[in-house]
Amino acid sequence: MATSPVPEAAISEVLQVLQKARGYIDGEALRLAASLTGLSPVKVEELCTFYSLVLREPVGTHVLRICDSIACHMAGAQDILAQARQHSGVDLGEVSRSGKLTVIPHVCMGLCDRAPALMVDDQALGPVDTQALTQLLAQLEADIWKPS
Ligand code: FES
Incomplete structure (x- = not known):
């Protein structure tokens, strides 16, 4: 059984860091988050939907x-x-x-x-x-x- 290099619980912190750097979680950021955590892109997308503070569209300053x-x-x-x-x-x-x-x-x-x-x-x-x-x-x- 494959294990994640980063615990699943870390995904919110990974998403926060990526969102702070990019402004929102675009497809590239989502794939990067998946790669960093070992989660599937589908699972990361699911978690993005769950966390209300995750932004999936461009936002203002x-x-x-x-x-x-x-x-x-x-x-x-x-x-x-x-x-x-x-x-x-x-x-x-x-x-x-x-x-x-x-x-x-x-x-x-x-x-x-x-x-x-x-x-x-x-x-x-x-x-x-x-x-x-x-x-x-x-x-x-x-x-x-x-x-x-
Ligand atoms: S109802 Fe709780 S912060 Fe607005």
Whole structure:
């Protein structure tokens, strides 16, 4: 029986590193992840679908994940999501016209006590109101936003 050179549990870390380097997991990155872990490309594709933070399409410079689960929904997440989508000028999941932003609705991120919550790249923020979002979007567009 063949064994994987890297435990299957390592796939999430491998995907994170590849995504950070490439922006998203394209076919080449998927095949590389399979090669590095000893998993089949089909299995890696399956895991990419399972892990909600894995991006399979090109994204903008910043990815804005806005929680739309119940606690955030009750706290006004739909307004935040609508404002961010309107600002980007494109559909959810697409790269904004400026190339700086991709807005993605997301399931609960475990930040319910900070609802409505969102993530900018890997940085959790919340609670975020429409005024704070306006400021955040302006900073992202001007490339002056920095994680705290
Ligand atoms: S419901 Fe939004 S972070 Fe949990």
